[in-house]
Amino acid sequence: MAISSAGYEGTVDEPQWSDLLANGGGRQYAVADAASWKVTAGTADREVRIAVGRGYGYGVRDVSDTVVSLTLPAPSSGSRYDLIVAHRDWQANVTTFTRIAGSSARSIPTRVQTPGTIDDQPIALVRVTAGQTQVTEIVDLRVVNGSLAFDELVLQYLNRLGTKVRIGVTEWDRDVDSVGNPVWNRTDVTPDTGWVEATRNGGWAFQYCQFRRVGAVIFYRIAAERTQGWGAGDNLAIIPAGFAPDVATYVASSSSRGQGREFVFQTNGSVDTAIASSGATNVTLIGSYVAPR
Known part of the structure; x- marks a missing residue:
């Protein structure tokens, strides 16, 4: 049987x-x-x-x-x-x-x-x-x-209302929208990866260069120095695989020797300078952005 x-x-x-x-x-x-x-x-x-x-x-x-x-x-x-x-x-x-x-x-x-x-x-x-x-x-x-x-x-x-199901690192919840129509809501439940080292450009001296994913959020912390300064479009680092943003993300340095100088996290994982240093030689980038889906 x-x-x-x-x-x-x-x-x-x-x-x-x-x-x-x-x-x-x-x-x-x-x-x-x-x-x-x-x-x-x-x-x-x-x-x-x-x-x-x-x-x-x-x-x-x-x-x-x-x-x-x-x-x-x-x-x-x-x-x-x-x-x-x-x-x-x-x-x-x-x-x-x-x-x-x-x-x-x-x-x-x-x-x-x-x-x-x-x-x-x-x-x-x-x-x-x-x-x-x-x-x-x-x-x-x-x-x-x-x-x-x-x-x-x-x-x-x-697809019954109230259904909850997990697929990979996403939890789906069958709910209703503001007008009562059934919808699926998604929540990223990726476990905390801990701090992951990025690939550092050898032309810079780094204190740290790390990324961390918790659920749907990517956190980053980068501190580096370049004695000759930098020009627009210079590469700083490469984001770890799977951590690059879905859209180009611009962030400003908070270092006293480079404050306001913009950097861009590219969708291909490259961390590049957006504008020249004008003589400032340090960069400090600390913050977060939405994880790629």
Whole structure:
């Protein structure tokens, strides 16, 4: 048997009920852990395999104890994104893994959404390409314990008000705007990186040159001296990878020997002078800016 289910009409024993309530209660969909129902490419032509594990959806718990293989039809041309789902049928009281044909768009195609009758739980979006035997992309659409996901496409279907889900270093919160329309709000929850050393230009003498990210904010502290002064466009340092701003950011030196001299943090990570030093030789830059998204 590949899938055994609890929650359809009939008897649910005490262990099944406790597991269903603890892991699926109040959630639209979930899988039990990061390994459950993970979709990977198989070795046969356009084959995908769905790992063993537990999943939950609208009051039903399903346990798959055997890897399930699906073969996707080849597109006549171009590429097609097919949706892999856990298909729940309350008339037959069974859950099966199946495919819903999609289109060339990287989006979730129309699926059945009638809990209590028939409902399809998204598991993965799989891209197949004409002339290629292996699937060319797998988008993980699972939600672990109802709160951890792997791709922003899950926001297309996991959209009940009050839903909170984390994807990477972003937390998403389903809320309403000022006129009552449902919206997703995002919060950057990148953990504190601590101070990270920047790449220093050897033509300057530095006291420090560091950057630090906490959530959606980049902090910086730079103190340096150049005995011959500097001209407009001279390079001071290179910002650590992943810390450069989305837009060029201008800041002014607070050093007594260079106060007001502007510098610019470029989107490519270069920290450059914006105007010449006019004889001043020191630079002190301390502040913060919004982290790149």
